Amino acid sequence: MSLALETLPPHTLSVVVPMYNEEESVDPMVARVHEGLADYPWPWELVIVDDGSSDETVTRLRAAAQKYGPHVRPIELMRNFKQTAAMQAGIDAARGDVIVTLDGDLQNDPVDIPRMVARLLREDLDLVAGWRKNRQDGLWLRKIPSRIANRLIARITGVKLNDYGCSLKAFRGSVIKSVRLYGEMHRFIPAWLATVTTPRRIKEEVVEHHARQFGQSKYGISRTFRVILDLISVYFFMRFRTRPGHFFGSVGLAAGSVGGLILAYLAVLKFVMGESIGGRPLLMAGFFAVVMGVQFVLTGVLSETLARIYFETGAARQYEVRNPQTFAQDEAWKR
Template sequence: MQPAPRPCPLTHPASSLSQHGGINLAWHAFGLLAMPARAQLASFITFKAPMNSLSEFTQQPQTGLLSVVVPFFNEEEIAFDACRELVEQLQQDAQAWELILVDDGSRDATLSELARAIETVPQARILQLSKNFKQTAALQAGIDASRGEFIATLDGDMQNDPKDIRPMLSKLRDENLDLVAGWREHRKDQFLARKLPSRIANWFISLSTGVQSIDLGCGIKLYRASVLRQIRLIGEMHRFIPIWLATVTSPERLCYVSVNHRARTAGQSKYGISRTYRVLVDLLTVIFFLRFSGRPAHFFGAIGLPMFLAGGGVLLWLATLKLFFDQAIGTRPLLTLGVLLMLSGIHLICTGVLAEFVVRNQSSGFKARTYAIRQVIEGGGSKPAQAHH
């Protein structure tokens, strides 16, 4: 029997969304590091782009429709079974649904296996990407193509249980939430290769962002589409969607629930201990964006201004020795250090100013897509749609 869902707010009790005031650069340089994170990121990742600028097939969300998005990459051994299991589960519910399968540039027979699985399923379609754009872009492609009021995402490796969709959707609706994220309470993965790095990453993210993170890596999540479409996934940021959402909606409307997790039965995992480096880079990127995405001058100023002041102090001290005590300073290493500190400080401050111009003048009306679609294959025996570029 599936464990009862355990709601878990994603907000750290001490965090808040208040904005930091003041315009003096020196004040910000020393005070911004303690500034609440989510408020600064919100202005950067939200956008008001026209719907048709995101995708040729994006339409107004259909009330009550559930869109299920599943990315696949080189999963020929399990693609057919995963798709059929998902379809059978969705057909058991009275809920109106559509299934969007994203083939992320697979080099094996994944596409043909998916096409075979949806031959008799008119609610399903396949987006074949022109190359491997990675999981974040594949998810974004499926989200852009979705037409539902609610969006569910799952991994294509059959480790997520489709039976969890119904209770998660019910919780989303009944409690008026914007995100219900899965928590692999009894995870069926290797401890050193998967569990331990995941726990360390979740702990570090919670500590550094103020957003409590239990299991960001779990692929099964249920979203309210109107909220999810306010953010844009880039890079490899699919792991941090709950953090992004916490910037555009009340954190009390986000929660985790315990879900079933199954061991992989076929195919090869795309993750392992080797991805630790990429995860660490992603974490640093997240921290930077959370704190400084809307005001990059504060990041560079927080480093450059102290260096400039320190260099100025050193040179002022040396100038005093030269002018009032007639001491030789030309061969002192302290002179070189002072000059380098001042020049480095000026360079960092100027970089921050230029970054401010870039951020404040970037266009908010258009967001370039991070993927390209080769073709769309409709289920139910339909012919492939015209390719999108």
């Protein structure tokens, strides 16, 4: 393995692990990471983020840092901000050219890290996502809902992966740092990454998956409903981030057109055929459809204004450049 890794381009590696109330997992997790990277020929660090644990997780992380050295870096959040925020904190603190994320519950196997990093660099990818092909979870509560969710997410986002939920992922550092994670976006990192890179630079690799050894899962069947809501947000952001007026305007024009046709039909009945339309439910339906259409169109105009302000103030860019050195302001091109 060492000889194969030494042929890779020079790089540094950061392993990011968010943890919450995982005191029993700290010592074996840190030991397993060191075992998996024992022959790694390039500099690496282990960034462990404590997400406001109420047990002895922080104490054991500090002890692990003293035992192994400064390359083990505990990050302590002031309270429990949830997994996405903890993962973002770790990514912000990471100093490596390549960033690998994994859970701290020992279900991910660090021995897969060198192989994933090697594929990322050799194939010039931006993300290699882990695929838990042989999951060690319950069939009905975890596997089946996960399979349904994975297919639905892949179909809607266009990023074809078999396992969106695996935390073991290898990223090109410059690319993942250009994406900000909020809410519970960690479930859709490949989809969010597709907003700054092309899906053809996102691949997956079969990885080991072990049964949980300590503690209990932080997730239940209720997260299925949150996934659906988050998926709607992902779809909207991917399709209409820079043109929200097209989404709201389309809905508004459709509703307004239906309402206008209804009112036109009723006007013919009233003024041409002399029928009474005051008691018809269709009159109320047409009126409210027109009102809804106007509201959606105005919402679209306001959202376009906000989007323009957002991008023009430099808060975000509409594009990301892979080779920013080509934007250098020099006079070499004139010679």
